[in-house]
Amino acid sequence: MEFFNVVTVSDARMIIDDNFNIKIGYEIVNLDECTGRILYEDVISKEDVPAFKRSAVDGYAVFSKDVFGASESIPSMMNLKGEVLMGQVPVERIEFPGDCVYVPTGGMLPYGANSVVMMEYTERLDESTLLISNPAAPGENIIDAGEDIKTGEVAIKKGTRLRPYEVGVLSSLGFLNIKVSRKPKVAIISTGDEIVKADGIPKPGQVRDINTHLLYSLIMEDSGEPVVYGLIKDEFSLLKNTVEKALSECDAVIISGGSSVGKKDETVNVINSFEGPGVLIHGISVKPGKPTIVGKVRDKIIFGLPGHPLACAVMHRVIVSHYLNSLTGHKLLEYPVTCTFNINYHKAKGREEYLPVMLDYDGDKIKATPVFGKSGLMTGFSKAWGYIRIEKNQEGIKEGQVVYAYKF
The missing domain is CATH 3.90.105.10 (Molybdopterin biosynthesis moea protein, domain 2)
Structure with missing residues (x-):
């Protein structure tokens, strides 16, 4: 497959769906x-x-016809027969006109009652006489069985x-x-001669490992079980041996870094060295994250994600999460926030873009302000509330334009 024979995000998801139909079990x-x-x-x-008809308020159970027309000036005079005890079947019954029974919130409704009058509309005259100053329609303040x-x-x-x-x-x-x-086991393999552990001290030209910990958290969010295989140098044999082990132990494999076309980028070569279809996708028309790889080896999926943290995070959200959700059967429903864009923003046509944004109130409206950062930087996500998706054929967004922000 030619590098950067790119596909759209929707086409990439379709290719994944067509090539993988694995049941994860329970x-x-x-x-x-x-x-x-x-x-x-x-x-x-x-x-x-509930299993029984019960009161939704503290009040008095009545037959609604007995309090029809009740008011403060002409209250209904009722015969108070007793009370319902919580957790018990009522002993008292509404059997004669004017009968009522005290019932607490959640208490079982006594036989013969079809509504409950709230305590605020009642007044006790004595132990057996109650005045009700407000009518109650049939079914009012009652929760029916089921x-x-x-x-x-x-x-x-x-x-x-x-x-x-x-x-x-x-x-x-x-x-x-x-x-x-069952939680799908997802292997995390970080590559790069320049990467050192997060607790290490980088030398000039080196950087700390971000993506292992970033991907670990993202996989946890997707109800997966991350399995870390450590930092692997940019050497074909080392990477192949690690992928071999990961394929035997996990349901999916993520290789962070090595997805581009540099001399030391071995992800494509390693995937194609195994029996099977090999690389299915190399290049997705999205910013950031264009040089993303999707491969198939022994009926298992291998993702080659960009080494740049922001691009890695975006492509996990866009592609990896889609696959993990399909494994577990989760239907992800997203409800965006309607916002007004804060500036004029230009983008090149041909690539779908995921732009991190901050949200803030502007009077009674919500405004979205982009968080600018290159794909090699991580603060674009940490500062942002969420992101807006800009269609690939859209040239940009105008100041004041209505956009939809999705939460990270």
């Missing part, structure tokens, strides 16, 4: 350990939630990344052991 985890995991199958409720979740309903869809809120739903349904997608 594991069962405890309810308290499933936050951030991807649900493997639909959770179907085996019961109604109003939250009905028996047989899909409570949480497969592919959902479980948050504390979904954990709450699972506990309400009595699910303690949750079937989640």
Whole structure:
């Protein structure tokens, strides 16, 4: 394949989808350990939630017809029969006109009641007499059985990344052991003669390792399990041996650096040295991150990402995350913030661009200001709230133009 026979981002994703159809499998985890995991199958409720009709407020359960027309000037006089105790089935019943029963928030509604009057609209005259100064429509202040979740309903869809809120739903349904997608193991191999460990002291011409730790965190965000294979010098045999080991142990491999066409860039040669299709993509029409590689070896995917940290981060977001989500079945839904662009910005046609931006309020509007930085620098992401995507045939953005910002 000729270098920089570039494809679009959408074409790159399509090539990945067409060439890889791997099922990652599942594991069962405890309810308290499933936050951030991807649900493997639909959770179907085996019961109604709530299981009984209950009050949504502190107040008095009544038959709504008995308080029809009640007001402060002409209150309804009611017969107070007793109270509902939390966690117990009501003993008292609404059986005669004018009966009422005190019920706390969440308490079970007594037989015969079809609404609840809030305490603010009541006044006790004595132990058995209550004045109600506000009407209540049928069903008012009541939560019906199954109003939250009905028996047989899909409570949480497969592919959902479980948050504390979904954990709450699972506990309400009595699910303690949750079937989640197995975390895909993703190898991280950083290359470059100029790279030293993050805790090392760089000599002139050397830089600390950023991408290993950057990719580690990004993979964790994608519900993957990062496996670090260390820093590898720009030597064919060393890189091939490391990739060989990573392929035998992991579901996917990421090689950071060596994706361009320099004399020491060996990623393409290593991928093509194995049996299989080899390199599928070398070059994606995106800024930053054009010299990205996607290969296939032994039915496993190998990504060759640019060594420059900003470009590496963008391409992980654009390409690697897409693949990891397809492995786990996660459907990523993004809801951008509508903003007004703060300056005139020109870009070259032909490449889709991911531009980091800061957001700030300008009166009642949100303005987006680009964070300028070369792909070799990392602060473009650390300072930015998110990014805007500029289409490849778009020449730029005008000051005051409405844009959509996606959160990192």
